Amino acid sequence: MSQGSERIGRVLERLRPRSIRARVTAGSVLTFFLFMVALLVFSSMVIRDLDRLRNTGRVDAVAREVAAHVETQRYEGPIPSTEPIVRLQVVDRDSGEVLAASDTLRGLPAVTTEEPTGEPTGDAEYPRLSETVCTELTGVREGDCFRVVGYAVDDSAYGDVTVLAASRTTGFFSTNVLEFVLVGVSLLLTVGTGAVLWYGVGRALRPVRNISSEMEHITASDLHRRLPVPDSDDEIAELARTANESLERLEDSVTRQRRFVSDASHELRSPITGMRTKLEVELSDPEPDARARERLLTGLLSDTERLENIVFDLLELARVETGALASRERVDLTELITTEFSDHRRYPGLRTHTSEPVRAEVNRLRMVRVLTNLVTNAERHARGRIDLYVGREGDSAVVEVHDDGSGVPEQDRERVFERFARLSESKELDPGGSGLGLPISREIVRVHGGTLTAGHSELLGGALFTVRLPLASPENGK
Known part of the structure; x- marks a missing residue:
């Protein structure tokens, strides 16, 4: 039993529409068809x-x-009718003989042999018969049906008789033609829908x-390509715009x-090349003296320290960029x-x-790293004075580092935050620098x-580096 159910489930799963287009169409058509079936049944009954x-x-x-007429008198000739579509008969109740009839039923047997047994209705005083009969009378199309109403009249001018009045119901309503038409219309509407x-x-x-x-054609080598944005200004257009924004960020990220x-x-090649050169020179000297070896080791140590600083800064920058900060x-x-900066022996020109x-919500160690980088950078370029300010501006905490050096040219004020970007003055003042201090600080x-x-x-005439951080919310305490 379970295997059969699983087999049926697999078949149904294979039959399930895969595309959104097919699912939406199938679901809507099924819903519309069920609605039309209900409407068909209701319409058929009402009609x-x-x-x-x-x-x-x-x-x-x-x-x-x-x-009422036959109660007192007979008809001379065919029975006249005020409704041309109604056919009339007066039938003897005992023998079933047709005693009088309208032109359309003259010479034909009674349209029904049923006797009126119902209770009188309305103003009539006679037992009533009401039914639909389908008969094969001569002169009547085969399969035609009649709505028949009959009244039993006792002691009439003809004796005990049944008055029958019949009107042919159209085939449209008397047979299944109506249902066929409604089903056909429903199917056409369903298919059209x-x-x-x-x-x-x-x-x-x-x-x-x-x-x-x-999207299938966008690869890492052509991230400049963008998705087409439709003019519909709907959810699909919004999706395309969002995807393009993501592609733009991805392109910027890959470019960086x-x-x-x-x-x-x-940057790594320079110290490695220096180390290799020193080693090759030393190896080329068959009898190196102690002083030469000391110079070699000192140079190698300096290059190793620079290499270590670069690697450390690279790792630090990678951690910061991924948001890997401690609590x-x-x-x-x-x-x-x-x-951190009250030791005047360590920072002789610094005034706080x-x-x-x-107060701000920060990682203390990382913020110390930022301020240390800024102060160290200021010391490198200052002539003798550095001012460090901290205060509030609106809803921001502001830290400013001023120096009295030559300053940063306006066209280079963004470039100094690029990785490994070093201005000419920086290279002269700190040849061993990595050029990552300011980029790391900005990322933090x-x-x-x-x-x-x-x-x-404006205070000292040199460079100004400004840090702005959101103030800690007052709800957390003051």
Whole structure:
């Protein structure tokens, strides 16, 4: 039993439409078809009832007139009818002989042999018969059906008789023609609806196919390509715009990564080349003296330290860019600066300016790294004075590092934050620098939701580096 169920389940799974177009069309068509079936049943019942009531009312009125007439007198000739479509007979109840009839039924047997047994209705005083009969009377089309109303009249001018009034019901209502017509119309509407839906959904999803086709051709070598954005300004257009924005970010990321790898390779090559050269020179000397060996080892140590610093900075930058920061805490930047930079022997030209507590949600060790990088950079370029300020501006904590050096040219104020970017002055003042200190600092600040910018110090005339961080929310305490 379970195997049979599994087999049926697999068959149904294979039959299930795969594409959105097919699923939407199939679901909508099925829903529409079920609605049409319900409407068909309801319409058939209503139409038949209305036709029956209309026919029965007309036939009943004529039958009453004839019943009232035969109570007192006979008909001379055929029975006249106020309704041309109604056929009339007066039938002897005992023998079943037709005693009088309208022109259309003269010479024909009684349309029904049933006797009126129902209770009198309305104003009539006679037992009533109401039924639909299908008969094969001569002169009547085969399969024709009649709505028959009959009244039993006792002691009439003809004796005990049954007055029969019949009106032919159209084949449309009397047979299954109505159902066939309704089913045909329903099927046509369902097929038409399915075709319209198939076309409409296909047209609506055409931009998706275009997007999918374009995505298949986008590789790492051509990330500059963008997806077509339809003019519909709907969800699909929004999807295309979002995908293009993601592609743009991906392209920027890959471009930075490639530039980073290229720059890193170049920076790492310098100390490695220096180490190789020193070793080759030493190996070429068959009898190196102690002083030469000492110079070699000192140079190798210097190159190794530079190589170590570059690798450490690269790892630090990678960790920061991926957001791999330790947990943050509520830190008073005023207290942090006072604690870390109050040693005048270590920072002889530095003056700190603090007042009220300024709190931010940061990782303390990373923020110390940022401020140390900025102060160290200022020391490298300053003539003798560095000022460090901390305060508030609106909803931001602001830390400013001023120096009295030559400053940063306006056209280079963004370039100094690029990886391995070093201005001519920096190369002269710190030949062993990696060029990663400021990029690392900016990334740390960015991950904390802040900004790090370079500018001109109106206070000391040199460079100004400004850190802005969101203030800690007051709800967490003051």
